[in-house]
Amino acid sequence: xxxxxxxxxxxxxxxxxxxxxxxxxxxxxxxxxxxxxxxxxxxxxxxxxxxxxxxxxxxxxxxxxxxxxxxxxxxxxxxxxxxxxxxxxxxxxxxxxxxxxxxxxxxxxxxxxxxxxxxxxxxxxxxxxxxxxxxxxxxxxxxxxxxxxxxxxxxxxxxxxxxxxxxxxxxxxxxxxx
Amino acid sequence: xxxxxxxxxxxxxxxxxxxxxxxxxxxxxxxxxxxxxxxxxxxxxxxxxxxxxxxxxxxxxxxxxxxxxxxxxxxxxxxxxxxxxxxxxxxxxxxxxxxxxxxxxxxxxxxxxxxxxxxxxxxxxxxxxxxxxxxxxxxxxxxxxxxxxxxxxxxxxxxxxxxxxxxxxxxxxxxxxxxxxxxxxxxxxxx
Numbered sequence: 341x342x343x344x345x346x347x348x349x350x351x352x353x354x355x356x357x358x359x360x361x362x363x364x365x366x367x368x369x370x371x372x373x374x375x376x377x378x379x380x381x382x383x384x385x386x387x388x389x390x391x392x393x394x395x396x397x398x399x400x401x402x403x404x405x406x407x408x409x410x411x412x413x414x415x416x417x418x419x420x421x422x423x424x425x426x427x428x429x430x431x432x433x434x435x436x437x438x439x440x441x442x443x444x445x446x447x448x449x450x451x452x453x454x455x456x457x458x459x460x461x462x463x464x465x466x467x468x469x470x471x472x473x474x475x476x477x478x479x480x481x482x483x484x485x486x487x488x489x490x491x492x493x494x495x496x497x498x499x500x501x502x503x504x505x506x507x508x509x510x511x512x513x514x515x516x517x518x
Numbered sequence: 519x520x521x522x523x524x525x526x527x528x529x530x531x532x533x534x535x536x537x538x539x540x541x542x543x544x545x546x547x548x549x550x551x552x553x554x555x556x557x558x559x560x561x562x563x564x565x566x567x568x569x570x571x572x573x574x575x576x577x578x579x580x581x582x583x584x585x586x587x588x589x590x591x592x593x594x595x596x597x598x599x600x601x602x603x604x605x606x607x608x609x610x611x612x613x614x615x616x617x618x619x620x621x622x623x624x625x626x627x628x629x630x631x632x633x634x635x636x637x638x639x640x641x642x643x644x645x646x647x648x649x650x651x652x653x654x655x656x657x658x659x660x661x662x663x664x665x666x667x668x669x670x671x672x673x674x675x676x677x678x679x680x681x682x683x684x685x686x687x688x689x690x691x692x693x694x695x696x697x698x699x700x701x702x703x704x705x706x707x708x709x
Contacts, residue, residue, distance in 0.1 A: 473683075
């Protein structure tokens with residue numbers, strides 16, 4: 341009996357090992373999502389009539405932008421009742437300062453118009469160059485008391501798109517290597 | 519009987535331990551790469567405050583120099599990655615299709631794979647490209663960021679692996695590619 345049970349346990353463990361090994365391997369080779377990419381290409385480039393493509397893409401972009409704008413105004417990103425537009429009404433600035441939590445430092449609130457055009461850029465809280473999506477997470481964590489958004493989540497991308505759109509018409513100006 | 523059982527349990531317990539350790543290390547592998555990005559919120563706030571304290575303790579000119587150094591080294595490292603075939607596995611670099619950040623003027627093939635494709639895509643210049651992101655991209659069938667687009671190219675045209683979005687490589691490369699659009703107007707989502 342114990343021998344039988346042992347066999348059973350060993351089979352289960354080995355199966356688990358195999359499954360996790362395979363999925364890890366597939367992930368490492370980037371297979372899963374390359375296949376997904378091909379399926380998406382088929383859907384839009386092959387199966388969709390050429391005349392509908394542009395409207396379809398524009399629709400998804402418009403929806404993403406709308407989602408970003410509603411996240412910008414949503415207190416759900418944080419825990420202290422604030423939302424992005426509390427400091428950046430309409431994407432601009434209150435003109436005031438925000439206090440770094442647990443410290444006496446106060447930082448001037450910048451307007452977001454033109455801001456995305458300067459990213460990626462160095463930011464002190466990270467002590468490195470960061471992307472716009474990471475800057476949004478900085479604000480969410482420091483000033484909204486919220487949790488960082490996963491960088492590849494729909495929310496992070498939508499919020500990034502909305503904030504980038506506030507810079508439409510501004511010149512890209514990331515620090516050039518001199 | 520009891521003895522047999524005990525003997526048999528030891529290797530299984532050891533194997534289980536090894537599996538648990540291996541599993542955990544998978545999850546914590548990137549933990550130190552981005553202190554303010556990935557750790558639990560409390561830990562990461564501590565890191566942020568530590569960084570801010572250190573910066574505030576510097577005088578203004580030293581702080582400026584520190585920032586400039588970090589930014590310029592990021593662009594330089596990004597440029598090196600742009601010319602690095604080790605991002606892929608077929609010998610191509612970003613620069614193979616985008617010499618100096620522009621375009622060869624040709625097309626790039628996504629090879630046939632398990633009944634899908636092939637697709638030929640015109641190679642765009644990267645000058646001005648970053649100014650249009652985030653934007654819709656067909657392979658993702660969604661709006662994506664520039665960093666994700668860089669990953670698309672690596673996987674589709676260089677047979678490489680995607681860079682984790684919070685890895686230094688990802689944002690170094692993004693900063694270099696963005697710098698190619700310096701002076702161009704932001705037009706999010708446009709063609």
